[in-house]
Amino acid sequence: MSESKYREIAREIEKLIEIGHYEEGSKLPTHRALASEYETTAVTIAKAYKLLAEQGHIESFVGRGSFVKNTSYLKQVIHSDQAENEWNFSILQPCFSRHLDALYRQFGQCASEPFTPSLFGYIEDTGSLAHKESGMKWMQHYGLQVRSPEQVLLTNGAQHALSTLIELYSKPGDYVAVEELTYPGILSIIQALGRKPIGVEMDECGMLPNRLHEICLSDRPSLVIVVPSHQNPTASTMPIERRKDIASVIQKHSVWLLEDDLYCFLNADVMAPISNFVPEKSFYITSLSKAISPGLRCGFVKAPQSQLNRLTSYIRTMIWHISPIGFDVASRLIQSGSAFELAEGQKKIAAHRQQLALSILQGETLFSQETSYHIWLMLPETWDADEFTAIAKERGITVSEGHFFHYDGQPIPAVRLSLMAISEDQHLIAGLQALKSLLDQRRSS
Ligand SMILES: Cc1ncc(COP(=O)(O)O)c(C=O)c1O
Known part of the structure; x- marks a missing residue:
């Protein structure tokens, strides 16, 4: 078989993907099936698939096959549609029904005030100082040192x-170190920007500092991304000693840290973020999406002093500035203190729902904390994760399947359950019971 044969086949498959013959996310034929179609060997097809994967058109997973790359990858993990008789355990958002009144009140106040040019016109910088002050107050409240x-x-x-x-702190082809199981939104960005994720092993306290050290030596990642509180998906929270140890590795290898601490408000006590121990090498990221509303799109970053100009001018180049209207509502909520009350209210709902879930899922192997929004549920050996997710879906139960969280897409016998997207407790209980009976189905048969 000539060297160019597999390239020819790869080009043909690429065209078939372009015209939609092979749809996004669909499974490609096996090596053997395609080999007989193209009258060639399975080895040649494997080489064509490898080339297509390198070019970013397809993805291959050990034991599961090759798939046309899905640009809407996140859509498969997080399903926002929710019919009345269904249970959506896939979306990690606050339980709105409990605090909509407070949100509407604040929007109403904003709308009833006299016209303010700073809300409706172009603004200086990437956002107003008043809104940054509110961001500072939010972050300080949960333990971050900001001057x-x-x-x-x-x-x-x-x-x-x-x-x-x-995008700004790594180059295409660079490694980005992440927890071996992590939020798929992080993996999507890394892949979309042509960087390579490298997973760092974890234990029940999160990323292992000695493994991070070894990876920094062997793969020289440009960035390390850590979710230190109520990690998505494992729900682990790094104790303070672990945070200090990770900070030491960051310092030692002079690598950039992105600390994604959206779930800090769920911690039992205020905990110093890793960034406090390496302020010049870390970017601390948080948002109001989990505590108040993802619809507000309010995110805050605390950057090292040395990087402020670079980052500000990049954000300005890319988006000019954020929409001040959502930030104004958020700012009023933060300055009046009601943002903290809403966050505390959500934490209480999470605590109550964890109790409900733990009693219904008794006997299952699962990971969560008293106030986590979610549960990382290990599936019994009798269940394959793909099949479990598909059958659950047929019964109206939507869960997020394990392999989406693995940095390399490997099959993981677990699913993530969000306990917060379902608005009524009774409906949640019925959904958990339906899930439990599906889990048990294979045990009794
Ligand atoms: C760890 C983590 N980071 C970031 C995000 C995205 O948050 P936002 O809505 O603020 O963009 C999520 C959402 O699930 C998340 O779990």
């Missing part, structure tokens, strides 16, 4: 902060 509001940057949610920082 002045000028150190705070405003972004369209944490996702925008993450994509901006990954």
